[in-house]
Structures are given as C-alpha cells and as structure tokens.
Amino acid sequence: MAYLLKGVSILGAAPVDLYIEKGVISGKPVDGATVVDATGLIALPGLVDVHTHLREPGREDAETVETGSRAAALGGYTAVCAMANTSPVADTAGVVEQVWRLGREAGLVDVQPIGAVTVGLAGKQMAELGAMATSAANVRIFSDDGFCVADPKLMRRALEYVKAFDGVIAQHAEEPRLTEGAQMHEGEVSTRLGLTGWPAVAEEAIIARDVLLAEHVGSRLHVCHVSTAGSVEVLRQAKARGVRVTAEVTPHHLLLTDELAAGYDPVFKVNPPLRTASDVAALRQAVLDGVIDVVATDHAPHAVQDKECEWSYARPGMLGLETALPIVLSVFGPQWDLIADRMSIAPARIAGLDGHGGDLTQAGTPANLTLVDPAASWVVDPAGLASRSRNTPYAGMTLPGRIVATFLRGEATVLDGKVAK
Numbered sequence: 001m002a003y004l005l006k007g008v009s010i011l012g013a014a015p016v017d018l019y020i021e022k023g024v025i026s027g028k029p030v031d032g033a034t035v036v037d038a039t040g041l042i043a044l045p046g047l048v049d050v051h052t053h054l055r056e057p058g059r060e061d062a063e064t065v066e067t068g069s070r071a072a073a074l075g076g077y078t079a080v081c082a083m084a085n086t087s088p089v090a091d092t093a094g095v096v097e098q099v100w101r102l103g104r105e106a107g108l109v110d111v112q113p114i115g116a117v118t119v120g121l122a123g124k125q126m127a128e129l130g131a132m133a134t135s136a137a138n139v140r141i142f143s144d145d146g147f148c149v150a151d152p153k154l155m156r157r158a159l160e161y162v163k164a165f166d167g168v169i170a171q172h173a174e175e176p177r178l179t180e181g182a183q184m185h186e187g188e189v190s191t192r193l194g195l196t197g198w199p200a201v202a203e204e205a206i207i208a209r210d211v212l213l214a215e216h217v218g219s220r221l222h223v224c225h226v227s228t229a230g231s232v233e234v235l236r237q238a239k240a241r242g243v244r245v246t247a248e249v250t251p252h253h254l255l256l257t258d259e260l261a262a263g264y265d266p267v268f269k270v271n272p273p274l275r276t277a278s279d280v281a282a283l284r285q286a287v288l289d290g291v292i293d294v295v296a297t298d299h300a301p302h303a304v305q306d307k308e309c310e311w312s313y314a315r316p317g318m319l320g321l322e323t324a325l326p327i328v329l330s331v332f333g334p335q336w337d338l339i340a341d342r343m344s345i346a347p348a349r350i351a352g353l354d355g356h357g358g359d360l361t362q363a364g365t366p367a368n369l370t371l372v373d374p375a376a377s378w379v380v381d382p383a384g385l386a387s388r389s390r391n392t393p394y395a396g397m398t399l400p401g402r403i404v405a406t407f408l409r410g411e412a413t414v415l416d417g418k419v420a421k
C-alpha cells in the first residue's frame with residue numbers, strides 16, 4: 001500500500017507531503033496513495049529499543065513476542081532487541097531462531113534476539129556465541145542481562161570472541177558481592193525505610209573494570225541501564241580515551257527517584273534501582289552530551305502475582321515500551337533531533353539494524369517511521385496498555401505526546417493510535 005503523510009513535519013521542520021511506496025520514502029508523488037492527515041504531527045525514524053524483555057519462551061503469562069510487539073508498535077518502535085533471560089534461556093541458535101521467527105510472524109516490529117553470554121546465564125561457561133551469530137537470527141548483541149558477567153576472565157573471553165564478527169557485549173553492571181540482598185538504592189532513603197541497599201559503586205566498579213577490559217581487547221562494550229552520576233563519569237573518561245563503549249539509560253532513570261520506594265509499592269522496584277535526584281540530573285546531562293548514547297526501555301513485564309506482593313518478594317522491573325517517547329519528551333521537550341538520535345539512529349547503529357534509524361528526507365530510505373502528536377496528552381491507564389502486564393510506574397500520570405501512526409517498511413502497524421493489523 002502507498003501512503004501520503006500530508007503536512008507532516010520531519011523532526012520539527014516545515015510541513016511537507018511525504019509519500020511512501022514499496023516500503024521506502026518516495027521522492028515523488030504517488031497516485032492513489034492513502035492519505036493520512038499529518039497536520040501538526042512530527043515524523044521520527046521508527047524507534048529502536050536495544051533492551052526489551054519479551055518473556056517468550058517461558059513466561060507467556062507476562063508477555064509474548066506478539067503482545068510485546070503490539071506494545072512496541074504503539075510506542076513508536078519499529079525494532080526491538082529481545083533480551084536473552086527467557087526460559088529456556090536464549091543461549092543457543094535454536095532459541096534465538098525461535099524468538100526471531102515469532103517476531104516475523106507477529107510482523108509488527110523487527111524483533112532482533114540478543115544471545116546469552118553464558119550458558120543458562122549462570123556465568124560459568126561461554127554460550128555458543130558463534131552459532132547464534134551465524135544463525136538465521138544473526139545475533140550481534142550478547143548479554144546475560146538480569147545478571148552481570150561478573151567473572152572478569154569470562155568477560156574478557158566474551159569480548160575477544162565477538163570481536164571477530166563486530167559483535168558487542170551488553171553488560172548488566174552489578175557487582176554481585178556488593179548487592180547481596182539489595183532491595184533499593186543504598187542511601188538516605190534505604191536507611192530510613194530499613195531496606196538493604198544497592199550501592200552506586202556496585203555498578204560503577206563493574207563499568208570501570210569493563211571499559212578497561214574492552215580497551216585492552218579492543219572490542220565493543222555496551223553498558224545497560226546506566227543509573228548513577230559516578231557511572232557517567234567513568235564512561236566520560238573512557239570515551240575521551242577512545243574506548244569502544246556505548247551506554248544506555250532508561251526513561252525511568254531519567255525521571256523517577258528512590259523517594260518513590262517510601263510507599264513500598266513494588267511497581268517502583270527495579271534493577272538497577274531508582275537513584276537520587278542528583279543522579280537523575282547527571283543522567284539527563286549525559287544524554288544531552290552524548291556520553292550516554294541511547295535511551296532504552298528495559299521493558300520488563302511481570303505477572304500480577306510477581307509484582308503485587310510484599311516489596312522484598314516482588315520481581316524487579318517495569319514496563320516501558322508504550323511510555324518511553326512521552327517520558328523522554330516530557331524530560332527533554334521537543335528536541336526532535338536529539339530524540340531521533342538517542343531513540344532511533346544510535347540504537348540502530350549499535351545493534352547493526354540496517355534500514356532503521358534512516359534519514360526520512362532522503363528518497364529510498366526504508367519507510368520505518370512513527371508519527372507523534374506532540375500537542376496531545378494522555379493519562380496512563382495500566383488496563384489500557386497493550387502489554388500483557390500492568391506494571392507501569394506511570395499509572396495515572398498525564399504524559400505529553402501521542403503516537404498516532406507507525407510504519408514498518410512502508411506498512412502501517414499503527415494507525416489512529418491503534419494497532420493496524
């Protein structure tokens with residue numbers, strides 16, 4: 001199907017008529033194109049999430065590739081990288097190909113599987129990284145996310161191994177010996193609440209070690225969900241030295257603080273934990289500076305019984321796909337070039353997803369894009385989300401920015417704010 005996005009503003013520029021045909025941006029008008037009134041709408045390259053938990057296989061009660069894909073498309077995403085902490089773990093060619101195939105069948109976003117670094121995420125033995133890389137899933141990012149690759153020798157070997165095919169190790173930076181029993185950020189609030197703390201240094205120590213390892217080996221390191229001001233400083237120095245390191249921050253770490261734990265509502269329990277207001281300020285500045293390359297959701301759906309229980313028993317993690325862009329918009333305002341870079345262009349580059357994060361002003365660019373109404377606001381209703389889970393920390397909040405439409409290779413996956421297929 002051909003489309004005419006009438007009066008659309010590409011990244012905030014003057015309105016134009018944008019034609020889409022045969023999966024790409026057309027350089028000229030197309031007869032018979034379906035007209036989408038895009039007056040007042042901003043076109044962004046389709047968002048790319050380098051950190052999504054889709055829970056399939058194994059926890060289809062919390063999310064499936066299909067429901068997660070719907071949430072992603074509604075959030076403006078055209079590609080998501082699916083984390084490996086499924087059950088069974090995505091540590092073989094068979095499992096990553098299964099996830100990849102389920103993504104193709106759902107057909108709403110490109111689902112790019114991430115492979116585990118170690119067998120069963122156990123941190124003992126390297127998984128078959130090569131077999132996953134050469135599989136149909138074409139895995140380039142490897143991560144034990146949920147767990148840290150804590151053994152420095154194993155981390156070194158993994159970094160060396162992926163160098164051959166320009167892969168990247170995405171590290172969940174958490175020194176496990178420093179976070180035993182941890183429930184929230186270690187600081188004033190944890191002391192007041194009597195909850196065991198997760199100190200900032202548990203993250204910073206691993207990032208410092210890993211940038212040195214990546215430098216030594218000359219490989220690519222990606223740091224997941226950076227959450228502290230100290231981590232930003234370690235990354236800033238490493239980047240200044242030319243270390244091949246990239247980093248992500250989540251929308252929730254850009255907005256929320258550890259004070260929210262005071263109500264003991266486990267919807268605010270997450271790894272790494274919500275930190276302090278000064279950490280939030282440093283993370284925002286790092287996104288502006290480019291020390292942090294991308295905003296990634298760490299979309300972590302959890303079933304009701306795993307979240308609506310006592311704080312200490314609740315699983316960590318929160319939903320992100322359907323609220324990421326509105327949160328980023330509320331934090332940074334309409335800085336569309338910044339938003340496009342941190343949420344589409346840079347993540348597509350890190351994940352090696354050609355065809356995503358393209359230049360919408362160029363004829364021939366694959367038509368992976370999303371249309372946002374920056375003037376519309378909406379109230380987050382957990383029951384109204386497409387995710388199978390309900391654990392959003394933004395329930396009841398009024399957020400700016402509505403995703404009106406999303407296109408994947410020229411086909412509408414979302415129209416009028418609803419899934420189009």
Ligand SMILES: NC(=O)N[C@@H](CC(=O)O)C(=O)O
Pocket residue numbers: 053085145146147172269270271272298300301315316317318
């Ligand atoms: N972020 C979380 O708190 N939880 C994630 C795992 C992770 O990202 O470490 C999950 O899989 O639920």
Ligand SMILES: [Zn+2]
Pocket residue numbers: 145146147172224225271272
């Ligand atoms: Zn993690």
Ligand SMILES: [Zn+2]
Pocket residue numbers: 051053083145146298300
């Ligand atoms: Zn995660």
